[in-house]
Amino acid sequence: MVKYPSGSLAAFRKPINKKENEIRHTYTHRKGVNFSDRGMTLEQQINESNKYYLNEEIAVVHKKPTPIQIVKVDYPKRSKAVIREAYFRQASTTDYNGVYKGYYLDFEAKETRNKTNFPLKNFHEHQIFHLSACLKQKGFCFTIIRFASLERYFVTPASFVINAWREKDKSSMTLKEIEDNSYEIKSGFRPTLPYLKAVDNFIADREREL
């Protein structure tokens, strides 16, 4: 059995004598430090969730590394290689992909501090293109959007986001539209962000359609 490395979020403990819904925004660290999920970025929350899903053999999902063009590498004696000149390259995919119960998952994670809408300019063309291409291959494709000021998380099917993005003169999705077209998830303990609950719903929806 793979164990969480010490110091990872698995070392957090639920405060006792509190009900599930009361503890949603407050965890107690082993050393007694209190903090809310505001202390983590959305990416950190998803990465922690993916570790949990991997360790529990529930799903295998990884963040794609940032693509880098390496120009110059030094190989110092008795020491590891150092990249001395490199450039960021344009990604051609989304942030995350993986496999769950035989299904291909592909998603992009986005945060906003806006309270009433999500600006569509946050999606890049290559992300929209990639999500469309994966949808055509029958992958389960979605976005996880975090409204940081509201501490709300939405798992939105890619088809909805793609259509909104392609709509002429549409610059954002309103919170209402997102509420109406997404599966909302609550941040929690194990996993930090249980986004596979939303995926289970998408799978059930598709199977009903077949």
Added chain:
Amino acid sequence: MVKYPSGSLAAFRKPINKKENEIRHTYTHRKGVNFSDRGMTLEQQINESNKYYLNEEIAVVHKKPTPIQIVKVDYPKRSKAVIREAYFRQASTTDYNGVYKGYYLDFEAKETRNKTNFPLKNFHEHQIFHLSACLKQKGFCFTIIRFASLERYFVTPASFVINAWREKDKSSMTLKEIEDNSYEIKSGFRPTLPYLKAVDNFIADREREL
């Protein structure tokens, strides 16, 4: 319809008046330069094939970027960001993954100049671990092994490779074992390396078992 950028392999043309099997190792470039598939690395062949599969809307498979830990970035005025100090990090997955007809694909590409066997030390523990984890999630997991000196390509189910790797005192898979447990593919024109033919067989095998 997405087009190949000019200068990519799509610009190659089949020589006319030759039968399929005669032209397997010789292409004629638009400008008249002859070369064989020995001129490309296995990774280049797979990347070209993935471009073809993507453009033809057959599958979406990408190479994972090398994970890099970035320590220092310069932001020169009027110029793009330059990474000035960074280190190679251990990968946690295989080289490639993606989606094909709803199926999750995951594979590792390996070359050898050996003629009679493939040394198992070429597989790293994290690759074996990752392939096992994806298999448990019902992904289609395999390796593409190129015997460069023989110009032979084998698509081998991950289950076979994992078992060989875990076998005590076994240091390599013999060519014979690989022949007996793989789907052999021929390098060709479009795509350069038609590995999805092997995947079609794996899918058919699994469906027969169900």
